[in-house]
Amino acid sequence: MVASSVLGFPRIGANREVKKAVEAYWAGKLSEADLQKSAADVRKASWTKVQAKGVTHIPSGEFSLYDHVLDHSASFNVIPKRYQGLGLSPLDVYFAMGRGRQSEGVDVPASEMKKWFDSNYHFVVPEFSEETDFKLVFNKAVVEYKEAKELGIETRPVILGPVSFLALGKAAKEASADFKPISLLSKLLPLYKTLLTDLKAAGAEWVQIDEPILVLDTAAPLEKEFATAYAELSPVAPKIVLATYFARLDSNVDFVAKLPIAGLHIDVNREPAQLEPVVAAIKSTNIVLSLGVVSGRNIWKNDFAASISLAGKAIEALGAERVIVATSSSLLHTPVTLDSEHKLTAEQKDWFSFALEKAGEVATIASVLSGSQDAAISSALEANKVSIAKRRDFEKTSNDAVRKRVAAITPDMLERKSPFSVREQVQAKHLKLPKFPTTTIGSFPQTKEIRQARAKLGKGEITVEEYDEFIKKEIETVVRFQEKIGLDLLVHGEPERNDMVQYFGEKFDGFVFTQNGWVQSYGSRYVRPPIVVSDVSRPAPITVQWSAYAQSLTKLPMKGMLTGPVTILNWSFPRADVSRELQSKQLALALRDEVIDLETAGINAIQVDEPAIREGLPLRRADWDGYLKWAVDSFKLSTAGLQDQTQAHSHFCYSDFDDIFPSIQRLDADVISIEASKADLKLLNTFKNYGYSNSIGPGVYDIHSPRVPGAQEIKDRLKAMLEVLPGSLLVVNPDCGLKTRGWKETEASLVNLVEGARWARENFA
Numbered sequence: 148m149v150a151s152s153v154l155g156f157p158r159i160g161a162n163r164e165v166k167k168a169v170e171a172y173w174a175g176k177l178s179e180a181d182l183q184k185s186a187a188d189v190r191k192a193s194w195t196k197v198q199a200k201g202v203t204h205i206p207s208g209e210f211s212l213y214d215h216v217l218d219h220s221a222s223f224n225v226i227p228k229r230y231q232g233l234g235l236s237p238l239d240v241y242f243a244m245g246r247g248r249q250s251e252g253v254d255v256p257a258s259e260m261k262k263w264f265d266s267n268y269h270f271v272v273p274e275f276s277e278e279t280d281f282k283l284v285f286n287k288a289v290v291e292y293k294e295a296k297e298l299g300i301e302t303r304p305v306i307l308g309p310v311s312f313l314a315l316g317k318a319a320k321e322a323s324a325d326f327k328p329i330s331l332l333s334k335l336l337p338l339y340k341t342l343l344t345d346l347k348a349a350g351a352e353w354v355q356i357d358e359p360i361l362v363l364d365t366a367a368p369l370e371k372e373f374a375t376a377y378a379e380l381s382p383v384a385p386k387i388v389l390a391t392y393f394a395r396l397d398s399n400v401d402f403v404a405k406l407p408i409a410g411l412h413i414d415v416n417r418e419p420a421q422l423e424p425v426v427a428a429i430k431s432t433n434i435v436l437s438l439g440v441v442s443g444r445n446i447w448k449n450d451f452a453a454s455i456s457l458a459g460k461a462i463e464a465l466g467a468e469r470v471i472v473a474t475s476s477s478l479l480h481t482p483v484t485l486d487s488e489h490k491l492t493a494e495q496k497d498w499f500s501f502a503l504e505k506a507g508e509v510a511t512i513a514s515v516l517s518g519s520q521d522a523a524i525s526s527a528l529e530a531n532k533v534s535i536a537k538r539r540d541f542e543k544t545s546n547d548a549v550r551k552r553v554a555a556i557t558p559d560m561l562e563r564k565s566p567f568s569v570r571e572q573v574q575a576k577h578l579k580l581p582k583f584p585t586t587t588i589g590s591f592p593q594t595k596e597i598r599q600a601r602a603k604l605g606k607g608e609i610t611v612e613e614y615d616e617f618i619k620k621e622i623e624t625v626v627r628f629q630e631k632i633g634l635d636l637l638v639h640g641e642p643e644r645n646d647m648v649q650y651f652g653e654k655f656d657g658f659v660f661t662q663n664g665w666v667q668s669y670g671s672r673y674v675r676p677p678i679v680v681s682d683v684s685r686p687a688p689i690t691v692q693w694s695a696y697a698q699s700l701t702k703l704p705m706k707g708m709l710t711g712p713v714t715i716l717n718w719s720f721p722r723a724d725v726s727r728e729l730q731s732k733q734l735a736l737a738l739r740d741e742v743i744d745l746e747t748a749g750i751n752a753i754q755v756d757e758p759a760i761r762e763g764l765p766l767r768r769a770d771w772d773g774y775l776k777w778a779v780d781s782f783k784l785s786t787a788g789l790q791d792q793t794q795a796h797s798h799f800c801y802s803d804f805d806d807i808f809p810s811i812q813r814l815d816a817d818v819i820s821i822e823a824s825k826a827d828l829k830l831l832n833t834f835k836n837y838g839y840s841n842s843i844g845p846g847v848y849d850i851h852s853p854r855v856p857g858a859q860e861i862k863d864r865l866k867a868m869l870e871v872l873p874g875s876l877l878v879v880n881p882d883c884g885l886k887t888r889g890w891k892e893t894e895a896s897l898v899n900l901v902e903g904a905r906w907a908r909e910n911f912a
């Protein structure tokens with residue numbers, strides 16, 4: 148019998164119950180007990196539904212109220228000093244670590260967040276030091292395993308492995324200079340032993356231990372640590388299936404195959420070519436191979452015939468008992484279920500599978516491979532064949548004009564007319580900005596009123612004209628506000644956008660949208676990624692009317708605001724039938740037209756945001772150059788059509804950009820803003836190492852938290868920046884857009900930001 152497994156299920160609830168409950172708790176409208184009750188209801192629903200699909204290895208313990216890495220840190224008492232002794236309940240300490248807290252005398256910023264590998268999910272970075280006092284304060288895996296068991300559902304608990312946990316963390320401020328988190332392994336392992344012993348005692352047959360860093364180049368030197376860890380853990384643990392995903396094991400498989408593990412999970416959806424070397428490496432062992440054939444990262448229906456043939460090869464080499472059919476990764480990156488979609492056409496719906504449908508896919512594929520004669524299984528197989536054939540037919544249709552335009556891209560289309568040194572002077576005369584100009588990243592608070600107006604428009608309760616009037620008023624409010632507090636380069640505030648990617652996707656041809664296809668981005672922030680289904684083009688200008696209107700209200704320069712091609716692609720579900728490069732270039736050409744239309748309409752600064760450029764970077768270094776080439780070219784293609792006098796801006800956030808900084812320079816934007824405050828300004832070292840020749844605004848405060856930075860704090864940050872960057876190039880801005888913030892803290896923070904910039908002007912200009 149071939150088993151089936153799901154590595155993790157979305158934990159947001161089919162109707163975003165977790166977001167609603169968590170936010171109500173934060174607002175003081177829901178008790179902790181009621182919050183935990185909602186969470187338990189969501190877990191129960193997920194287990195029940197996945198079980199009903201016929202999956203044999205059902206995950207538990209991967210649920211989270213905020214972030215699974217944060218759960219792990221909290222369970223092991225990895226709590227930075229600044230969150231201790233504040234008189235908060237454990238749950239509030241947990242949330243304070245995730246999002247910061249400013250209340251009743253407590254004032255702590257959020258912990259650093261980082262991208263979870265190359266996905267759009269963010270985890271809260273654990274902080275370690277010599278003083279880290281590991282304690283197993285909460286055995287979440289056991290608690291949730293038992294919770295499922297009481298419901299009569301046998302699950303396979305999921306935990307983050309010790310080596311990845313440490314390797315994904317960072318050294319706390321108080322750690323000594325040469326401290327490496329991995330040095331704590333021997334202190335940490337006894338707690339894992341306890342955790343796993345308890346899990347076994349509770350009756351778990353299997354445990355899934357995620358060691359995703361095994362697909363990184365940086366795991367190769369950790370061979371010894373892996374060997375030590377698993378030699379200690381395996382004797383006391385349930386059967387361990389070691390899970391890797393998102394990329395290939397490459398030569399790490401040589402030592403992984405020697406670990407005392409019962410199973411190994413690999414992602415063959417992303418990297419089908421690793422099947423052969425991995426099978427060869429484990430053939431002579433007893434290791435069961437869990438094959439991630441069903442994508443945990445995209446929403447296309449699985450091609451059963453292809454998966455069956457791939458898994459067939461593994462079965463031929465290892466035998467059916469040694470193969471598990473699985474999702475490639477946790478399904479956390481996909482929406483919960485297609486059942487909630489009522490607006491997709493029948494044709495479109497037939498192309499996709501969301502998490503619940505994917506659970507059905509692994510179960511069906513496993514049944515077929517087990518030789519099932521069940522009529523339902525054969526008809527599912529037959530239906531899949533028909534669906535896949537229909538999608539392939541659709542893929543043959545293309546927008547020939549778009550394809551031709553991409554084929555005709557020439558190198559000169561990627562370069563501005565003059566170099567930055569010339570543009571800088573032309574722009575100084577044209578825009579007349581002061582030294583240390585202040586600006587924001589684009590969005591202003593997306594208030595309840597804005598969301599309500601949009602909802603009413605969607606339901607037809609107000610007309611397009613009424614909605615547009617409302618948006619105009621919002622823009623006016625934002626413009627007047629910026630004038631009042633003294634910002635220099637204004638924005639219109641992006642009130643018309645539901646989301647920076649979705650908004651553009653909805654205006655382009657080639658995308659489709661879900662009604663309820665939410666995916667967690669971080670904490671209680673979920674996004675609804677658009678789906679690229681065919682060639683992309685721009686039927687009409689998108690933002691020009693709003694930017695032009697905003698500019699008409701003020702004499703100060705107005706910055707136009709667009710989302711860049713690479714980010715749109717990375718935050719969408721891309722097509723699987725053509726390359727990402729082709730999709731990115733199609734987007735770039737569509738945006739190039741928008742950029743030129745904005746300029747023609749009198750907009751003198753245009754920002755093309757590329758916050759997601761880093762996360763699209765392949766996980767293996769050998770693959771970097773190929774990606775960076777087309778990513779940089781796409782950005783340049785979208786902006787290089789401008790005249791010298793127009794300032795091209797770009798914006799980066801959510802990641803460390805240190806390692807791709809040379810590529811950021813190659814974008815040749817006139818001005819970039821870059822998230823810097825939360826990473827303890829470590830980015831400043833990057834500037835020191837590489838230098839930067841165009842204008843730059845490292846964010847002076849973190850906008851992911853409601854906390855207000857004091858004016859002195861901002862001055863201190865500016866001072867630190869002036870040590871590594873010339874004042875003539877420095878721009879003063881927050882870390883990112885303000886859409887998730889309230890007006891109160893926005894005003895207080897920006898007033899302080901303006902004060903900081905004025906201080907810099909007086910002292911350093």
Ligand code: MET
Pocket residue numbers: 588589590647708756758798800883884885886
């Ligand atoms: C995640 S980057 C956000 C950039 C966008 N312009 C905003 O201000 O919201």
Ligand SMILES: [Zn+2]
Pocket residue numbers: 588758798799800801882883884
């Ligand atoms: Zn940002």
